[in-house]
Amino acid sequence: MKKIILAALLLCGAIRAGAQSPASEGPAEPYRVEVAFDKTVHILFPSAVKYVDLGSANILAGKADGAENVVRVKAAVRGFTGATSFTVITASGVLYTFEALYADSPAQLTVELEDWLHRDPYGPFASRQTYVRLSELGDETPLVVNRIMYTIYKRDARHIKTVGSKRFGVQLLLKGIYVQDELFYFHTSLRNLSKVDYDIDRVRFRIADRKVAKRTAVQETVIEPVCRFNEIAAVQAGGTVRNVWVFRKFTIPDDKVLIMDVFEHNGGRHQSFMIGNTDLVDARTITELKVR
Template identity: 50%
Template sequence: MYPQQEDGDLYHGLSRKLTFDRMIPPYGLEVTYDKTTHIIFPSAVRYVDLGSPNLIAGKADGSENVIRVKATRKNFREETNMSVITESGSFYTFNVKYADEPLLLNIEMADFINDGSEVNRPNNALDIYLKELGSESPKLVHLISKAIHKDNRRHIKHIGSKAFGIQYLLRGLYTHNGLLYFHTQVKNTSNVPYEVDFVTFKIVDKKVLKRTAIQEQVIFPLRAYNYATAVAGKKD
């Protein structure tokens, strides 16, 4: 037999009640049937969950960080929710309700670490880990890349390639928690703009004996910071 319920708490035994300091505050979002709401996130979206079939959502065509949301039927009364996880490891949650004329149709989510409150959790959690980064926090990967780019020191001076006025240099090589960070630079000494078609990383045999197959292993980068797709003339 269980004791009589008096305080409205449905949990007994060793269960701990979740308190408000553990809650990630949701954003209020209005949607409608005849208009589409667009939400712009600071980084690529990896996961979207809708709490009700009254909503439909998906990435905007040609974009990785824009989500479009709208109602699938008119005037639904029940409030629902939507959750989003981004490539930076941030978690966003929304309480969604129907409105004939939503006040906000185009929304930009800021990428901040804390809202300044001492009693509340950040509005976007920063401790979500993604499979390809292993035990490393996506936010920490971003901060390390940003620090390397800002510091811009050249620790390596003899690794690079130069042809037709284009020079590619390795300025530094760093490691943290099993990941390698390559700090590279492209110099364009010509007067013609140089467009970067693609960049590949390969592990190849340095010395190849006769009648021996060349071993090549392509390495796919996990992240890129300040990835340049074009270098103007006389620039780097």
């Protein structure tokens, strides 16, 4: 049944067949895990799990209840011989292949996979992996998108110096906008100049009217990023955090603006800034970054 579901996704375009990165470096070896009949092995992935497929009926595997990035695996048959396999696809577009062998006492009951796609997307390990094309990323592969985000983050340039907000000792800035094919990349920073930690409740992007008359209903549209470089929950006192947000390409009517809101958890130090259509059309191209 799971194979049928994946085939339907492929047909509908939600997940399209992906290409493996440079064949000259050779494919990555499957991860090897030991499973038991009386014990459960938990595998922690860097991003949310979207799909799990089993190679045989000798094992049971599925997403852990209440956790988007955890898969639990155990043997369905006590003492099965030989090896079987299972495959996992995550929201980052990475396809993981595992080889499972039976052991009464598995060497590891918890396996945490390194987030190499964000830490070093130019490294040989990232280049050997298999990726699926995600419809929300258009024609770009997840590896290319992560390399672009990584390059923007590491270079930390500030091309836009007029968009931001500063209230209650907290400063939110838009440092740059980049464009590649069908995707926008927004580089932002959040600096906490106060002596009180800033816990982030949520971040929202919305298109709203530039001017709203009193007693007039606000017409706005919330837009969701299709990818982000970091998952940020807090900014410590005196600290600064940066992020890169990826959106499908869009434009803004002259009478509207794009607003970024950052809300403090159990606090009132809400930050926001407005982006006009001029800022979008003046976006820098990715070729200026010289992404490898």
